[in-house]
Amino acid sequence: MPTDERHPPLSPREQVLFAGLADPRRQIDANDLRDGQLAARMLAAARAHGVLPIVWRKLSGLDADFGEPVRDALQAAGDMVAIMAGQSLLLRHHGGTIAKAFAEAGIPVAIVKGPVFAERLYEHASDRPFTDIDLLTAPEELARANAILPSLGYVALTKQIWDKSESNQEYKWGRSDNPNLLIELHGDLVHYASFRRLLSYSYAELMLAGGGDPAAPSAMLMTAVIHGACGHKFHRLQFAVDILQAGRAVTDADLPLLQAASRAIGADLELAVSLNLAGRLFDDPQVLDLADRFSSSLAAGLSKRLVTPAAIHDAMSTSGALSHARRKAFRGLQLLSRLGRTKGPASLPAASR
Incomplete structure (x- = not known):
């Protein structure tokens, strides 16, 4: 859930514990969290x-007495999670429509x-x-798509003088009867726009990444990588x-398509750095092995030194200035690594289609 909330910086040991808690599959040791202040x-x-x-799911499932303040915090977190789940159901319904x-x-x-x-x-x-x-469409379809939304009850969110919807190819719509939509x-x-001239990820690239299926594992991975590495710089x-x-x-069956699509789109650097980061953050050999299948260039090596697990943990902490500088430098490397290249239309080699 997007938030501007900052948290106190975590120690290296706490970062390892937090990554384990944030990993949906990882089991946690209740003995590591007996301290109520640590749980908070x-x-x-x-x-x-x-x-x-x-x-919250993991902490609330522990057989531990954290004390009244943490119990209250867990209760409040549970209420927030329930609200999030309800909002997600509502959004899913309207998105389908x-x-x-x-x-x-x-x-x-x-x-x-x-x-x-x-x-x-x-x-x-x-x-x-x-x-x-x-919703992702083709750039040339944005005008038609935007024209349909008012007939479905949506209103364009107020544009300010500095609005960049057109240059960003991102348009925000809401409903007057429900501000949460x-x-x-x-x-x-x-x-x-300056980055998009060198690397783009539109509807065509999404379909390319999934071999025609926008929800194929290769397409979801490419989307997650572009979202984290090219949009938000892993904050x-x-x-x-x-x-x-x-x-x-x-x-393994998905790998040839993923590799061919990555080359066609020009996202080997982003895949290598993103997978390496996730593999190190969560100590996952499978993801680290997948990372090794992509770029081993100088830019990728430097990027991995900039975008470290500690930098991601600190990104939303009250001492996140160094993390911000590292992640901004990564964006510079992304741009520098593409100097001299001309972006052509993305297409798969015939053998990969």
Whole structure:
């Protein structure tokens, strides 16, 4: 859940513990969390990093008496998780209605990120909350898609003088009868125009990544990587958890398609760095092995030194200035690594189609 909340910095030991709590599959040792103050710190970090449902599920399932203040905090967290789950159900319903209307109008569109990840990558769908519905279409279809939304009861959110919807290819829509319904219509998940000239991820690239299936494991992994590495620069642990889960879902049978699509899109660097980060954060050999299948360039090596597990843990902490500098430098390396390249239309080699 997006938040501007900051948490106190975690020690190296606490970072390892927090990563274990945020991993949907990892079992935790109750003996590591007997300290109520430590449990409270884990909850604060979980709220800031968008992984509260996972951490709350694990902490509330422990046979431990943390004391009244932490019990109250757990109760409040449980209430918040229930609200998130209800909002996700409502958003999923409205997203399906919009997607159906677009399909009837002949507009290519796919729901991406939140609801797809929750349903396909997480054993407990409530572990992956989302606060909006992201719809990805082709850039040339944005005008037609935007024209349909008012007929479905949506209103364009107020534009300010500095609005960058057109240059970012990202349009936000809401409803006057329910302020909790937010729809984001994208022509490309790489929003910054200067970056998008070098690397784009629109409807065509999504379908390319999945071999025609926008919810294929390879497509979900590529979407999670683009979202974390090209959109938000990994400022919350939730992005790394998505990459972890998507990496775990990729099988040997998916690998040829993923490798071919990555080369065609030009995202080997992002895949290598993102998978390496997720594998190290959560100590996952399978994801680390997958990371090794991609770029071993100088830029990838430098990027892995910048985008470290500690940098991600600190991104939402009260001492996150160094993390911000590291992640911003990573964006610079992404751009530098592409200097001199001309982005062409992404297409798979004939043998991979």
